[in-house]
Amino acid sequence: MTGENGEKRAEFSVLIEESAEDLYENAPCGYLSTLPNGTIVKVNKTLLRWLGYEAEELLHRKKFQDLLPVGGKLYYETHYGPLLQMQGSVSEINFDLKEKQGQRLPVLVNTIQIVGDDGKPLLNRTTVFNITDRKKYEQELLRARKEAEEAAKVKAEFLSTVSHEIRTPLNAIVSIANLLQATDHSKEHKEYFRALKLSADSLFHLINDILDYSKIEAGRVELIERPMSLRELVYSLVYSVSITAEEKGLAMKVELDERLPEQVLGDPVKVGQILTNLLGNAIKFTEEGYVALKLQVQDLTNEEASIHFQVEDTGIGIPPDKLEKVFEEFTQASYDVNLKYGGTGLGLTISQKLLSLYGSKLSVESEEERGTTFFFNLRLKLAPEQNATPDELTNESEDFIRGVKLLLVEDNPVNVLVVSRYLQRWGVEYDVAKDGIEAVEHVMRHDYNLVLMDLQMPHMDGYEATSKIRGLREEKYRQLPIIALSASARYDFKEQMEAAGIDDFISKPFNPMELRAKITFHSLNAAQDALEPAGTEESPGFESSWHLEPPTEPDAPAFTLTTLEEMLEGDEKDLEELVRMTIRNFEIAKLELQNALVSQDLKSYRSSNHRIRMTVELLHAGRLLSTIERGRSLLESNVAAMEEKEEASVAMGEEFNSVISGLKDTLINRWGSVEATNGL
Structure with a gap:
């Protein structure tokens, strides 16, 4: 009897093992086990079927990393692996796995690390979920949402067609009229009245010439x-x-x-x-x-x-x-x-x-x-000559702006060099703060006529710094003109800018005429009647904005120093230093942007792009700018495949390398600065 019971227990045990093995092999999800270095030592039939491999093609022949495309490998090495070692498990990580025939399989993976008695990792057990259908469903939802938004937009545009051109200046008239009613007679009064008159004229001509x-x-x-x-x-x-x-x-x-x-x-x-x-x-x-x-x-x-x-x-x-x-x-x-x-x-x-x-x-x-x-x-x-010649007006403008005391808040040394060249040329006295914390400290210690404030900086950004300045006890801090100097678009931060108390905005790369005009207007508002700054600047060679057109020829130069040479007026020492700083910044930015792209970190991508955007445009590096913009578009699309992002990352890296290599050649050939390229 005992022997018979023993045989039944053995038979039952075998059945359980077969059932467990069958459940493992044919589960609705994939399973694989790997050594700590990623070598695959076990994989179930479900995952093999999804990927199109035979077991012998993977076991002890490939690592888990080998199933990942370029971007996935980079993410595995920089994020996935370190996180697994640090906390012993990772959950809900999105990867694309390469199938044998070359297609991509979108999956979610969960991994648990098995450790020995000595605490050293022995094995990684990973569960793989196929999310192909979910991805398709997400794309359909995004497409449906976009169509609904477009339909709503069409209706809104239709309803506003007739009244839009009238309401725009009318809103300005009403808003500024309210400001005038709420404002005592002050230096702003005249500017409000001028804006009111311009809007009224605009409305008058729109009604008479369009309607x-x-x-x-x-x-x-x-x-x-x-x-x-x-x-x-x-x-x-x-x-x-x-x-x-x-x-x-x-x-x-x-x-x-x-x-x-x-x-x-x-x-x-x-x-x-x-x-x-x-x-x-x-x-x-x-x-x-x-x-x-x-x-x-x-x-x-x-x-x-x-x-x-x-x-x-x-x-x-x-x-x-x-x-x-x-x-x-x-x-x-x-x-x-x-x-x-x-x-x-x-x-x-x-x-x-x-x-x-x-x-x-x-x-x-x-x-x-x-x-x-x-x-x-x-x-x-041609109009007859006025009482004052353009030269006299330019000289007068320089007299007014000379001696203005300004704080430049900017964390990028290249941007500091560019802006400071103009401030020096115009006779503007200035200090530099590299972040918002230093900006607040400078403002409390010194009396400035104006602050040029970058918005995206480490430690404390421009919004917070402006808010803290506005919150200081003395009234002069609420009256201090603060102008945002940023490579971002105004719509990105319009509400934040207003809430922080920023008075005006200048985009990077800036137009010298606009920069000088706004410095003059805001710092010397009382002299505005005697000066028309926007029309008095003489700046040969800087009449064009520095926004780039897409490159028209694939074999066009990767960059040109023409604009920087003109801007620095032949100062070879400053140009050499600017090239050195640009090389260092581009080496860092390349890695930051590529990593942000493949890890789908839009916030980091925008931040890195912001720091170098002005330099890229000043170098007229059209192809590089195009690859950076391509990466941003892919990150913002929400539906772009990882393969596209990886290809964009590689293309961007090649363009960065092309520009960096050219700049290093320039250092050597133009200034003989061989040691300047070491370690960059």
Whole structure:
């Protein structure tokens, strides 16, 4: 009897073992065991079936890392492995596994580390969950959400079409009127009144020239000829539309011919209306890339100038058979365009009719999905000389700005060098703080006329530093002008900026004219009536903004030092030091950006991008900038495959290496600084 019971127990034990083994092999999830170095020593049939391998192809032949693509391997070495060693287990880690045939299998893994009596790791047991269906479901949800948002956007644009152009200046009038009522007579009063008058004028002309379309159609609109500065007009227009562009993540570029006359005779309202229509359309129909406004002098005499105006974008483009129809009233390129983007279809018609008053014509060139360029020519008389010449105004501007005491808060040494060169040239006295903590300490110890505040810094960022300055006891700290100097877009932090108490904003890379104008305006507001800073700067070679166009030729130079050479005015010592710092910064940034990309850390990616963005653009490193932007787009998309991110990481690394190598060659060939490249 005992023997019979023993046989049954043995048989039952075998059945249990077979059942457990069957459960392990054919479980709905994958199982594998690896040695501490990743060598696979056991794997179940489920995981083999998913990956398309036979057991003998994996066991003791491959490591778990071998099943991972490049980005996964990097994450395994830098995060997964150290975390497993530190806490003995990891949960819910997202990987892509490489199947035998080359496809990617999205999985979630959970790993437990088995240790011996001596505490040393013996084995890693990993459970693998196939999340292919979940990924597809997430993508469908994202797609459905995007479609719903687009539908809501179409309805909102349709409802606001008629009233939008009127409500914009009207809101400004109402808001500023309220400010005037709540403000005692002070130095701000005059600026509020000026802004109120400009908004009122804008509303008046919009009502008379756009809504009263019949007046234009009947030819009763007349041109007014008076002196105007095209530079001032251009920058004021670009500034007025820049917020909308920034909200869409678009770069705004301005390129002005150095020969552009200081003053011409023309109708600034009509010319401004034409350019506003073109810029507004360009921004509306462009989802990514840039919008550029370019003025080129074609012919210049002592009496008049022939000027070519061009508005260029990288938007949706116009089909060839629709190019002429866009100038017809109440007409757009297609019904779908009207449905998606809205609009009355009058903007180009009005612009064309206004140009006809000048004897000119609006022309267009376009390619679908590549962008559109509108252009026209104006022949304008030169304005007679005013009481003060441009040279005298420039000298006067320098007299006002000279002696201003300023605090520059910036953690990037390259950016400090760039900004300080201009401050030195203008005679501005300045101190430097490398983070928000130092900024607050400097402000408490010294009396400054103005603070230039970077927003993204270690230890304490620009928002917190500004808030602490505003919270200091004395009233002077609440009146101290603080300008944000940042490579981020304004829409990223508009509410934070207002909440912190920041007065104004300048984007990096900055336009020298804008920087000097705002320093002058904010630090010497009482002298504003005697000075028009935005139109008095003479800065040959710096008329263009430094935002980059996508490279047009694959074999174009990886970078150029031209802008830096002009900016540093031939100072070889400063240029050499700037190149050295750039090499060091790029070596660090390359690793930070690649790691952030493959680990899908958007916050870190944006932070690293912010620190080097100005330098990249000053170097005109178009291909490098393009690869960085590609990585950012992939991280923001939420649906991009890991394979795409890995490829983008490799491409970005190659471009970084190309620029770094070129800069090192420059150090050696130009300055003989062989030792400068050691250890970089």
